[in-house]
Amino acid sequence: MSKTTQWSSQLTSLIFTIFFLSLPFLGNSQTTKTNPEEQTILLKLKQQWLNPPSLSHWTSSSDPCTWPEINCTSGSVTKLNVSNLAITETIPSFICDLKNLTVLDLNHNSIPGSFPTVLYNCSKLEYLDLSQNLFVGTIPDDIDRLSPSTLQYLILEVNNFTGDIPPAIGKLAGLKCLYARNLFNGSFPAEIGNLLNLEELALSTNRFVPQPIPSSFTRLKKLRFLWMFQTNLIGEIPQDIGNMTALESLDLSENELSGNIPGGLFQLKNLSDLFLYKNRLVGSIPSSIEALNLEIIDLSHNSLTGKIPDEFGKLTNLTGLALDFNELSGEVPTSLGMLPSLVDIKLFYNNLSGQLPPDFGRHSKLRTFEVSANNFTGNLPQDLCKNGVLIGVVAFGNSLTGELPPSLGNCDSMQVVQLQGNQFSGQIPDGLWTTNLTTLLIQNNSFTGQLPDKVASGLSILDISNNQFSGEIPAGVSSWNNLREFKASNNLFSGKIPQELTSLPELGTLLLDGNRLSGSLPSSIISWKGLNVLSFSNNELSGQIPAAIGLLPVLNALDLSENDFSGQIPAQIGLLRLNSLNLSSNRLSGRIPGEFENAAFDRSFLGNAGLCSRNPSLGLNACASHTRESNKLSAKFVAAVSSIAAFGFLVALVYTFFLIRGYKKKKQGLDSTWKLTSFQKLNFTAPSLLSSLTESNMIGSGGSGNVYRVPINSSGAYVAVKKICNSKRLDHKEFLAEVEILGTIRHSNIVKLMCCISTDSSKLLVYEYMENRSLDRWLHCKRNRSANTGSIHHIxxxxxxxxxxxIDAARGLCYMHHDCSPSIIHRDLKSSNILLDSEFNAKIADFGLARMLVKDGEPNTMSVVAGSFGYIAPEYAQTRRVNEKVDVYSFGVILLELVTGREGNYGDETSSLAEWAWRHFQEGKPIIDAFDEDIMEPCYLDEIANVFKLGIFCTGLVPSNRPTMRDVLQILLRSVHSVPMGEKNGRSECDFAPLLNNSKREKSLIDEDGGFDSMV
Incomplete structure (x- = not known):
């Protein structure tokens, strides 16, 4: 699991289990009623917090000692737990009038303001949890006034505290646990080393100024857990770290530590977890390892050199070993393969050599085996899956030889195999094809054999290129339903391309070049709706190129070169928006489509003697002019002469017309400097659009500009024109370069960008017009104007x-994230950017605009974060760092909108729909209570509940725990494909268990770029 997920689960179990079990005297005593003064204080507190509905049972007629949020001792309140109550008001000073208050838990609310110094008056506090709120500012310099003699647990997690952690925190002598993951950007004090009772210290994921680990920390002899990953640590690990004799878990990953790993580190008898991940440590691993209780060692992403110590083989309790991304050399100790508890091993990206120990998997329940990018030779260990739990083998980029172990064919648990770039030979074990395989990458070897009729139902990525597979592509390929990438270049396949190959619904990449395929292309090629890359080059294919290829909606790259195709190039191919086209070395004839008569395709048609072009730079024959017979020449001449007078009159008339129109354009400020850059065939001109940008045609406005509905002909056709509001601040050339990239995007669920009209100071983007406008109008306007008639009706x-x-929107976003190169991150996804056509097909709009409008040198402040409140992922709002997961968060909000009917910014200025939905779910309230009343049909309730949970999953606070858009799309498709729409939905939430329980499961072996990414 991810570092943050692991840390969060440990925090929960440690704090609540250890503290509350160790303080039984805080139990609720119901033999004595609460004194009246304290009851008055509690009721006043409820009123101060605006009477949260979940505290409706706090009444003057009931005894507070019976309230679940309260614990009493001898009739006096000792514990107050008001977590997850959506409190949005500050903490009042009179809370400390509860004189015996020992435990105060305020976590997971939206309490604003600075650090609550009013709590200094709570003199008996032992446990204070302020985590998951909206506190800001610095920790006060006099924090030691916070119950210095009694406070044992101080939890400040996931707020917005900045600056330094003050030295005064070292005076809280009784402190046992300190958790402070925030936005600290100053320093942490060496005085923490004075907290001699400290057992747990978590300072991770803060952006402290670079500083070393203070030597004073080694005095913390009771410290069992030290978590300081991502804290900008520098320097060496203190040599006397071995003095911290109670240490059980150490995580110093993702820092910039240097030097050797001190030998004393491995003398910590209680150490059970060691993480030194993504540092810059140098030197060799010490051989003086005596910590036989070690269970996990992670020294990955450092600069360690030398050999793997033989002493690792003595760690009989070791379950996980990660030494990846170092500079280790030599052979792997044979004793490692004999460890009885070893589950995960990661040695990839080193300089290791020799043969792999043959005993790996023989003596332990090996789950992941990752040894890629080294210099290993010889065979794979034969018993990797002897115990039947192996889920991944990754050994690419070595010099391994021989056949694959037969045991891999009997390994039902197998999910990922990556063996590319070795010297393997022989056939793939039959059973391996039909395991739980999702990814099989074996390219660049010498494998032989034929493809099976049946493969694993979940196989999505198959690359067997540059091997020696032979025979025909089986008709059973039609059952490979989940295949997204099929790469089989440079093998010995023969026969025809089977019609069944066109029935794969998810196929995005198909490479069959460099084989011996013959015959014509399948007639049903139009079925490849999601195909992005297609290559059949260097085969023996013949016949005509089917016109249906031009109708593939998202095809970006097409290569049919070095075959025997004949006839003309279908005009429909000109409809494609191709980044790459190669039809060279065939027997094609006729004129090439006009769309390709430019220098970008100067190598696309060579070697076709019958082709011609009107562009001489393409190296093709010039197309002959079709002239009249000579005996008709005189007639043409006479006709021409007779029309000269009429032509002269027409020229004068046109000249006058343009003079008048030019005057009008200047009067409107529409001068002749406008440049039109077209991405589609247009049936309108720039002047006709410019003259229609009037207030009466404006249909919307937003952060990026105003939108106009502009007619383009008399038959009722329209386009949507967006006028960029801050275009004067954009670099003209850079803007056009960005727009041209967006203009190449072609997908049925992305609004089509037709052209750009621009000057140095003005920018207009012209899109296809969507008749039913935006999704938010249909969800949030119970009474609104019809998009077509203007009449008032209930929507x-x-x-x-x-x-x-x-599903439509997920398809579009999935294409942007996973099929575009480079990928496109929307940054401003919201329901108003989901547009609907006349049939309510959804398309994503305004893609790419957020990036263009933010990158012009504005200061690094919240004011320039692209996006709208309620849709902005929290990490984007805090750091402005973006990846695909910020869009996943926004899409999750849209899912919650679809289910609840509420707006994304539902709540007040400090809360949102995502926060509201999460609290609703966490509090165990019936999910059905959150549903929009307009969709409360019994046959859909289970389905709606699953989408609601998916929305919560997408809006998780930890980006790495959110699914990819591919995952999201598959879940949604499963929802609609499981049962016929409209019938009784019998599915349970178990359908979502593998994804929705992400925090409780192992991270998927396949990371977002298709690589193996298991976590020890």
Whole structure:
């Protein structure tokens, strides 16, 4: 699991289990009623917090000692737990009038303001949890006034504290646990080493100024857990760290530590977890390892050199060993393969050599085996899956030889195999094809054999390129339903391309070049709706190129070169928006489509003697002019002469027309410097659009500009024109370069960008017009104007239509994230940017605009974060760092909108729909209570509940725990494909268990770029 997930789960179990079990005297005593003064204080507190509905049982007629949020001792309140109550008000000073208050838990609310110094008056506090709130500012310099003699647990997690942690914290002598993951950007004090009772210290994921680990920390002889990953640590690990004799878990990962790993570190008899991940440690691993209780060692992402110590083989309790991304050399100790508890081993990206120990997997329940990018030779160990739990083998980039172990064919648990770039030979074990395999990468070896009719149902990535597979592609390929990438270049396949290959619904990449395939292309090629890359080059294919290829909606790259295709190039291919096209070395004839008569395709048509072009730079024959017979020449001449007078008159008339129109354009400020850059065939001109940008045609406005609905002909066709509001601040050339990239995007669920009209100071983007406008109008306007008639009516989107809208939008976003190169991150995804056509098909709009409008040198402040409140991922708001997961968060909010009917910014200025939904779910309230009343049909309730949970999952606070858009799309498709729409939905939430329980499961072996990424 991820570092943050692991840390969070440990925090929960440690704090609440250790503290509350160790303080039984705080139990609720119901033999004595609460004194009246304290009851008055509690009721006043409820009123101060605006009477949260979950505290409705706090009444003057009931005894506070019976309230679940309260614990009493001898009739006096000792514990107050008001976590997860959506409190949005500050902490009042009179809370400390509860004189015997020992435990105060305020976590997971939205309490604003600075550090609550009013709590200095709570003199008996032993446990204070302020985590998961909206506190800001610095920790006060006099924090030692916070119950210095009694406070044992101080939890400040996940707030917005900045600056330094003050030295005064070292005076809280009784402190046992300190958790402070925030936004600290100053320093942490060496005085923490004075907290001699400290057992748990978590300072991770803060951006402290670079500083070493203070030597004073080694005095913490009771410290059992030290978590300081991502804290900008520098320097060496203190040599006397071995003095911390109670240490059980150490995580110093993702810092910039240097020097050797001190030998004393391995003399910590209680050490059970060691993480030194992504540092810059140098030197060799010490051989004086005596910590036989070690269970996990992670020294990855450092600069360690030398050999792997033989002493690792003595660690009989070791379950996980991660030494990846170092500079280790030599052979792997044979004793490592004999460890009885070893589950995960990661040695990739080193300089290791020799043969792999043959006993790996023989003596332990090995789960992941990752040894890629080294210099290993010889065979794979034969018993890797002897105990039947192996889920991944990654050994690419070595010099391994021989056949694959037969045991891999009997390994039902196998999910990922990556053996590319070795010297393996022989056939793939039959059973391996039909395991739980999702990824099989074996390219660049010498494997032989034929493809099976049946493969694992979950296989999505298959690359067997540059091997010696032979025979025909089996008709059973039609059952490979989840295949997204099929790469089989440079093998010995023969026969025809089977019609069944076109029935794969998820196929995005198909490479069959460099084989011996013959015959014509399948007639049903139009079925490849999601195909992005297609290559059949260097085969023996013949016949005509089917016109249906030009109708593939998202095809970006097409290579049919070095075959025997004949006839003309279908005009429909000109409809494709191709980044790459190669039809060279065939027998094609006729004129090439006009769309490709430019220098970008000067190598695309060579070696076709019958092709011609009107562009001489393409190196093709010039297309002959079609002239009249000579005996008709005189007639043409006479006709031409007779029309000269009429032509002269027409020229004068046109000249006058343009003079008048030029005057009008200047009067409107529309001068002749406008440049039109087209990405589609257009049936309108720039002047016709410019003259229609009037207030009466404006249909919307937003952060990026105003939008106009502009007619383009008399038959009722329209386009949408967006005028960029801060275009004067954009670099003109950079803007056009960005727009040209966006203009190449072609997907049925992305709004089509037709052209750009610009000057140095003005920018207009012209999109296809979507008749039913934006999703938010249909979800949040119970009475609104019809998009077509303007009449007032009650708008209702029934659930089947909402689910289909979610699927459409997920398809578009998935394409942007996973199929575009480079990938496109929207940054401003929201329901108003999901547009609907006349059939309510959904398309994503305004993609790419957020990036263009933020990158012009503005200061690094919240004011320039692209996005809208309620949709902005928390990490984006705090750091402005973006990846695909910020879009996943926003999409999760849209899912919650579809289910609840509430707006994304539901709540007040400090809360949102995502926070509201999370609290609703966490409090155990019936999920059905959150549903929009317009979709409360019994046959859909289970389905709606699953989408609600998916929305919560997508809006998780930890980006790494959010699914990818591929995951999201698959879940949504499973929802609509499981049962016929409209029938009784019998599915349970177990369908979502593998994803929705992400915090309780192992991270998927396949990371977002298709690589192996298991976590020790």
């Amino acid at each position: 209702v989107l029934e659930w089947p239509k909402r689910l289909q809208i979610a």
